[in-house]
Amino acid sequence: MPEKKVLIVLVLLCAMVSACNFPLEFGYPEEDVGDAVAETVEALEKAEAEAEEPEPVLELAPTYTPMPTNTPEPTYTAEATLTDEPTATVEATEDAEATSTPCYSAYFVSESKPYDGTKMSPGESFTKSWTLRNVGWCNWKSNFVLDFDDESGGHQMGGPDVQTIGKKVKPNGEVKITLNLKAPNKAGTHYSKWNLQTNEGEDISDFPVYVMIVVE
Numbered sequence: 001m002p003e004k005k006v007l008i009v010l011v012l013l014c015a016m017v018s019a020c021n022f023p024l025e026f027g028y029p030e031e032d033v034g035d036a037v038a039e040t041v042e043a044l045e046k047a048e049a050e051a052e053e054p055e056p057v058l059e060l061a062p063t064y065t066p067m068p069t070n071t072p073e074p075t076y077t078a079e080a081t082l083t084d085e086p087t088a089t090v091e092a093t094e095d096a097e098a099t100s101t102p103c104y105s106a107y108f109v110s111e112s113k114p115y116d117g118t119k120m121s122p123g124e125s126f127t128k129s130w131t132l133r134n135v136g137w138c139n140w141k142s143n144f145v146l147d148f149d150d151e152s153g154g155h156q157m158g159g160p161d162v163q164t165i166g167k168k169v170k171p172n173g174e175v176k177i178t179l180n181l182k183a184p185n186k187a188g189t190h191y192s193k194w195n196l197q198t199n200e201g202e203d204i205s206d207f208p209v210y211v212m213i214v215v216e
Helices: 001-019 031-050 094-098
Strands: 104-113 118-122 125-134 145-146 160-162 174-184 188-197 209-215
Touching: 094 145
Parallel strands: 118 209
Antiparallel strands: 104 125, 125 174, 145 160, 145 188, 188 209
């Protein structure tokens, strides 16, 4: 500062003057007086430098600032709405159909010659065919048969015990079944009855198919 520098200069001047005028008054050599003055000046300069040094500034330790956290936004929950109760869907089943129509059932459609009462010679060979329709709701298997009704009292006329129908028949489908037969040797009226059956021996219809001839 200017005031302090002026003061120091004045002090130095006074010291120099005193040293010049009274160096030997007290018996001190000039060299000692000069050293004393120099030390005095050095002390004053040091004091001045210390006075001019700024006071240390106390630095505060940094404070911890927590990082912001993400706050989840509230989610929207839809309210449940009342819905109509589902209606039952009824599907057709075999049990339902069976209440009105049996699984296996046959309907007579037509027959071939010889018709009932046809006259034939003893031992004459012939063929006889019947066309039947499946009026049930189950398929007929190809190994279903025409079975000779030996309890009817009729004549087998050389035909087989059973004759397979030979094809699968769907509901409302038809099949033609043919037998190779032979007229009896005995004269008179003869008939032969046959029943349509499953491969397990179950009758499919309540009526048999038959042929009736007159041997002369």
